[in-house]
Amino acid sequence: MSTPAIELKNISKTFGSIAANKGVNLTVYNGEILSLLGENGSGKTTLMNMISGIYFPDAGHIYIDGKEVVIRSPKDAFDHRIGMIHQHFKLVDIFTAAENIVLGLEEGGRFNIKEAENKVREISTRYGFDIDPTKKIYEMSVSEKQTVEIIKVLYRGANILILDEPTAVLTPQETKKLFAVLRKMKEDGKAIVIITHKLHEVLEISDRVSVLRKGEYIGTLETANTDESELTEMMVGKKISLNIDRSEPKDSVDRLEINNLDCITRDGVKILDNISFTVKSGEILGIAGIAGSGQKELLESIAGLQKVRNGEIIYHNPKTGSTDSLRDKTPMQIKELGVRLSFVPEDRLGMGLVGNMDIIDNMMLRSYRKGKSVFLNRKKPRSLADKIITDLEVVTPSANTPIRRLSGGNVQKVLVGREISAAPTVLMVAYPVRGLDINSSYLIYNLLNEQKEKGVAVIFVGEDLDVLIELCDRILVLSSGRVSGIVDGRTTDKSEIGLLMTKGEEGGEGNVEE
Amino acid sequence: MSKNKKETKEPLFHLAKRPAIEWWKAWLIRGAAIISSLIVCALIIVVLTKQNPLEVYAALFKGSFGTQRKFWAMLQKLAILLCISLAVTPAFKMKFWNLGAEGQVLFGGLCSMVLMFEIGDKIPNLLLIIAMLIASILGGILWALFPAVLKAKWGTNESLFTLMMNYIAIQLVSFAIMVWVPSGSSVMGLVNSSTKAGWLPSLLGQKYLLNIIVVAVLTIVMFIYLKYSKQGYEISVVGESENTARYIGINVKKVIIRTMILSGALCGLAGFLLVAGTNHTISKDLAGGDGFTAIMVSWLAKFNPITMVVTSFLIAFLQRGAGEIATNFNLNTSIADILTGIIIFFIIGCEFFINYQIKSTKEKEGK
CATH class of the missing domain: 3.40.50.300 (P-loop containing nucleotide triphosphate hydrolases)
Structure with missing residues (x-):
């Protein structure tokens, strides 16, 4: 040649x-x-x-x-x-x-x-x-x-x-x-x-x-x-099976209800436009869409991190049977309502974890307030860190290693492990396998399935359509901040989702308000 | 394939980030940096002043250890510098760039001086000292609170704001001296030198011992606060990532304001120690630049209060020694500043070699 x-x-x-x-x-x-x-x-x-x-x-x-x-x-x-x-x-x-x-x-x-x-x-x-x-x-x-x-x-x-x-x-x-x-x-x-x-x-x-x-x-x-x-x-390096198990949802009830949610960015760009959907317990709801279609803002609105302009976020509490509005509440207030909401954000080291802190201190992020003492109690976080390191096979020199020294997959295991350890009723994960190798990805999928079987309402924002179709019970497709369709994961295919992803798209990543 | 002539020249060496380095290697590098800085200083001394560098170094040591009086003066300098460093540390750990320690110390000191001057002989001494302490702390807090609240509420730039507050404090002190000193001189003499009202007492015959003890206790408390308290943990989280802090439900504004109150209070305390314990007078150079030097002390120690004892000793030692050199050899004080500058340059610069290594391009062909 x-x-x-x-x-x-x-x-x-x-x-x-x-x-x-x-x-x-x-x-x-x-x-x-x-x-x-x-x-x-x-x-x-x-x-x-x-x-x-x-x-x-x-x-x-x-x-x-x-x-x-x-x-x-x-x-x-x-x-x-x-x-x-x-x-x-x-x-x-x-x-x-x-x-x-x-x-x-x-x-x-x-x-x-x-x-x-x-x-x-x-x-x-x-x-x-x-x-x-x-x-x-x-x-x-x-x-x-x-x-x-x-x-x-x-x-x-x-x-x-x-x-x-x-x-x-x-x-x-x-x-x-x-x-x-x-x-x-x-x-x-x-x-x-x-x-x-x-x-x-x-x-x-x-x-x-x-x-x-x-x-x-x-x-x-x-x-x-x-x-x-x-x-x-x-x-x-070795043969692995590429199948994800998907069980049928059991005893599904409505857990989270989003009605007519509107949201604008600081620059006045409408990033979420009249979003309505329901999340059920015991199912995985996938969210598909081109990057920047409002996925981040949607999850952050639910978590109390994003100002909402219009609409309702309603939580059906399985313990008390009451319904609570989560709109305009801070993450602290949501927690105090007894809502067990766990959130694995897209930006792991910039939001979910602190890169310069070790695994133990990162475990504490969610729980350090417990108790009246002015001092920290590192005992429980330490045992939780050890448990996650063994259970999820986190590769790290020790529990005292700063998180930023771990590889992407191990960082994610620590984050997902911590969020699941809080026994959530709603679990939101954004791009949980981005940057992970195949083995770690499947470990994460299995963890999500486990949570689903425990009756948790799982919201999964993903980018790989093949995975979304294999893993999720229902898939909500976002396009320019709107819901362009909700399809059944068992019957849909890639081209259907692909078409929905661009449906009604008008050039840019959002529409400027007049 | 035959080896063709390379088209572009290869760089001689390139930088690569080091993996974690053993602590003893890091200290070896730091030691080497100090020795090389002394060699460079020696060269400069010889070239500029024709003095014997060894004698000059001897003077450097004498500045801090020459006599008992000099030793205590160095310790007092160390204590104040450490106190201000401890004050700025929580703010810096939170990535709130408090450049206003100078002004916070000065205003705190001014508050003490107002009481000392105006009601010094009217109330019992113990009561006066307590009142001065409280006034100084409140003054420091006030000076820190302005920029903190504005930053928390409207996101103003805290570096500029704290810096400007320094100038306001300087002008206020100049104004007060103008009012207090009838002769029109801008220098204020010792206040209450006959009654010693508002002067901190000597302990065991040592004038500065009380200052030193207060700061020593403070160092330990600050270490525990930052490492083991929930508030200290919140400071770290906010400093590392505000997004993470919001995500776990920390009220970021509250933490900013609370931490700056602490920072300002400790600066105010330093002002009190300077006025009541050391100077018994006030001038606009009360903090003498320590408000800025403290930033370096804090960074060099990587915000660890215990390590700060070492770094503030180093700076105090160098400053005292440099002054000694200037007087002993009849040199301009500038030479002392040049020497201090060189030594600090090497100490800060060596951190680069702890984090990076230089790889020669030649090596890559090996094996």
Whole structure:
């Protein structure tokens, strides 16, 4: 075969005592799409960041078109015609698409935005993008922003494109569109790397697939000659079953009732719009939607952390049989009402836990007020910490280790463990498996199922539709802050949810109030 | 593949974050930093003043340990600095940037002085001292409460606000001195030097012993408060993440105000100790910059009150020693400040090497 567009040999990178990459080899040819597959934390992004000049490798060699190069900065990477599209977009909101695209280019002569716009249009027609170069970023949907990022690297003449989890923020329909574009770029002779942990996408789009596991290079396969179970085994290291048990809800009664909930952000953007639904005990209610459709605000409204403009939040207390309104109550007042509400927020270290405190002190967060003494009692938190470490197999040097030193999966186990230990009647979890490896993810799913069987009303905000469909009894779909549908998890499919996710979407992530 | 010429030059070395470091290694680095700072100071002394650096270092030690009087003066300096450091620590732990310790000490001191000057010979001494103590503490609280309430209610910037309060306190003191000193001099002499009304008593013949004991007790209490009390725990949570605090139902505003009351009260106490225990007079330099130095003491000790004893000793020792050098060798006091600056620069700078390591790029080819 011809000279590879890019070749990595024996690349290593360590952060502190953690080896993110150990002697990784990788080859990408022009005119092919290579999937870089691995679980979260397996070192995919780190590896690609070394090619795009964000990190510098501790050891190893990089060859581009057969010549060894040293990439010290993103600028070096551009000079070698490497472009990376990051998971988190790096765009200036108040600039137009074209302005963002030319931003930072050091071209001689006068700046001519018209010319840039024409060039953007030319690239768009060539690869089949659908973009208006004069549209401002803040008016764009997530997929449009992604398009701008891709055109940005093409505009700079990139020959090697790296996309970091490009489908994470897209609906199934938008993903299809993206894949069509990628195929066109491939025909044009570009070398494309897509980082992902979704197997079906690997099989759908790529020519070859390279697998990383815990920072080590496992191997490369022709996509045509492999299947999901082989790839999973390479990724995880052992065969595991990918089924989630789903029992039928028993003795389900209404636990939480949300009526006509409205909520606006500080800037006057309506983020929740007339939301109504009921959560029943003994069931898992899934919440699906594109990122930023109001999931966070919905959960925080229920938890008493978000101001509500209109509507009701009603809790049916199973002990007393009374119904209480939770609206406009602080988390403390909700607790004092006897509502056992547990909440695993999306931002684990920024909201659910304190990164610089050890496991014991983090256990205390919910319970430290108990008792009249002015001093803390660390006895119970200590035994709870020990129990969670053993029960959930938390990997930690000790219970006195600061939480931020633990890996993402272990942090999540500590948080979920603490929230479940309060014997909740309502359990809300937001993206509980984000950043977790497959084993930890399944441990979390099993914990949620256990809670459901105990009669807890579980609200599960997720992003992986396959998981939502397998795990949840009912799935509520949010679109631009509205409920666009509530479907039965046993009968629905991905395309139905996908359509609901974009139903009634009007450009941006919310509607500005008049 | 043949090795082609590399297209870009490789960097010579790069930085990498260290994994957790053993405590003895950390102290080894800190020790090395102090020694290297002394070497650099020696070079500067030789170049600028042609003095023998060893003699200069001897003077540095004499500043604190030369005579018994100097030793006690150093301890008193340490006690006040430590007291102010203890005062700012809860606020800093809460990430409330209280830059107003200087003003809180000054206003607290002023409150004491008002009583001492105006009613000094009219009420029994014990009653006067108690009244002064209470007035100082309330004064410190008042000075801290303004920025705290505004921050809690409207999210104003506390750094600017506390800083401005310093200037108000300075002007108030200047005004009071103008009223009290009829000659028009801006310097106020010892107050009640004949009756010693409002002067803290000497213990065991040592004038500063009471100050030192008060601060020693305070250090232990603060350590226990921050580590073992529920309020101390709330301070940590609010400081680490306000979102987490809200999530678990902590009333963040209440904690901010409560903690600043504590911080201001202790600054007021420091003002009282300075006026009643040490100076028996007041000037706008009452705190003498300790309100800012305390921030460094607190940070260097990573907000641990016990470690703060060591860091405030270090600073007090350096400042006393630097002063001694200046007088002994007939040098301008600026040289003393230069030396202190260099030493502190090294001490703070070495924390970088405790957290990061420098890797040579050459090594990577190894094996």
